Amino acid sequence: MIDQTDFKILSLLCGNSRLQWREIGEQVHLTGQAVANRIRRMEELGIIEGYTLRLNERKLGKAMTAFVTVFMKTVDHPAFHQFITEKEAVVEANRISGEGCYLLKVTVSGQDELSLFLDEILKYGNYRVNLSIGKLK
Amino acid sequence: MIDQTDFKILSLLCGNSRLQWREIGEQVHLTGQAVANRIRRMEELGIIEGYTLRLNERKLGKAMTAFVTVFMKTVDHPAFHQFITEKEAVVEANRISGEGCYLLKVTVSGQDELSLFLDEILKYGNYRVNLSIGKLK
DNA sequence: ATGTTTACTTTCATGGCGAAAGGAAAATAA
DNA sequence: TTATTTTCCTTTCGCCATGAAAGTAAACAT
Incomplete structure (x- = not known):
């Protein structure tokens, strides 16, 4: 369903969701496009519900x-x-x-x-x- | 320091931080570039600490x-x-x-x-x- | 009246993103 | 064993988003 690479991608995006797919790809040894495909799939599965900000209240x-x-x-x-x-x-x-x-x-x-x-x-x-x-x- | 337009921008980005500056600009009646300038300023002020995901745990x-x-x-x-x-x-x-x-x-x-x-x-x-x-x- | 500051719009160059095609390996079916 | 299908990657391409800078106008200070 979701493998170690996906978890790594999630971890990176949680840290900074404005990372470029290419930058994430470098970390997980894939091209940006392959990262994009995985991210889209996790969005479709509902694992990624959305993108937001960390604010200093x-x-x-x-x-x-x-x-x-x-x-x-x-x-x-x-x-x-x-x-x-x-x-x-x-x-x-x-x-x-x-x-x-x-x-x-x-x-x-x-x-x-x-x-x-x-x-x-x-x-x-x-x-x-x-x-x-x-x-x- | 931070005005109503800034609050509106923050609200929109909290909802979806992957909105394009142009899309946000349409909502607050500014160009995308003006929105980008304001976002950068709030990052520099430390109001926006970062960008992240909403996950379905x-x-x-x-x-x-x-x-x-x-x-x-x-x-x-x-x-x-x-x-x-x-x-x-x-x-x-x-x-x-x-x-x-x-x-x-x-x-x-x-x-x-x-x-x-x-x-x-x-x-x-x-x-x-x-x-x-x-x-x- | 003049100069400075602020914050916008416009412009431009770079490259990111989204989509699709091609390819290889793995899995499945016959 | 062979053929077909599926999966998931890399590569390619076109569009346009982003970042930076220039130009402009209004507000402010002197």
């Missing part, structure tokens, strides 16, 4: 990252899903097992914006917040 | 995502940092405030790999695991 004014565990009090999960989807500050959201119903990763400009966000969460349930003190990885 | 055999909160029992944090950095299964790691010391996002192929990983964590401290049941965002 801090330099965009999002100085604070918080992890918010939500304990739902309502059964209207679809409304919560919609709220989460529309909320730009929520960069990632997972439904989780164990303690809590959802885990949200939130980036905000400061305490004020976080506070406002948490107030909005109260409509759906209670929450626990952990602030990111630093990002290791 | 599930199709890469990483069928399970878990959030692991680590409660350190040792003060040798650097060793833990090193372990985390080298561990491919750890896709994201933050030092956190409140309950727990670190929050790790981990992708694994199944319970066995998760189990092994958690055994390794025990060298540094205790843990709490929440499995992702589904990803909203």
Whole structure:
């Protein structure tokens, strides 16, 4: 299905998706065209879902990252899903097992914006917040 | 520093960083070259840190995502940092405030790999695991 | 009024990308 | 064993994207 060369190509593209096919080809000992064929195939298989940026959120004014565990009090999960989807500050959201119903990763400009966000969460349930003190990885 | 046009460009590139400068220009009413100039400037400012892929981890055999909160029992944090950095299964790691010391996002192929990983964590401290049941965002 | 700075548009050269053809090896079928 | 098909590479080609630079106009400073 997908071999070691494909994994190597993925690894290189994750590092820099604007690498030229020729440059990748040099690393995996193929021509650029052969690399292009493999990349297209992984796109078609859905392994590569898209191409995006790595942004420095801090330099965009999002100085604070918080992890918010939500304990739902309502059964209207679809409304919560919609709220989460529309909320730009929520960069990632997972439904989780164990303690809590959802885990949200939130980036905000400061305490004020976080506070406002948490107030909005109260409509759906209670929450626990952990602030990111630093990002290791 | 960075205006609404820049934010629009970032938004478009986050959606698809292989968009052509001309295509982005059409959206923000500039020529492709003007867009290219702005993108380069945001790279130089460090706002754009790089270009990468959106991968389907599930199709890469990483069928399970878990959030692991680590409660350190040792003060040798650097060793833990090193372990985390080298561990491919750890896709994201933050030092956190409140309950727990670190929050790790981990992708694994199944319970066995998760189990092994958690055994390794025990060298540094205790843990709490929440499995992702589904990803909203 | 003049000079400088900023940021755009236009122009140009290079080469990247996408598609297709050709070829070789491996796999499959007869 | 031979013939055919399939797979995946390399090579080729045409189009146009990218990077760089020149020209221009508006805003700003003196």
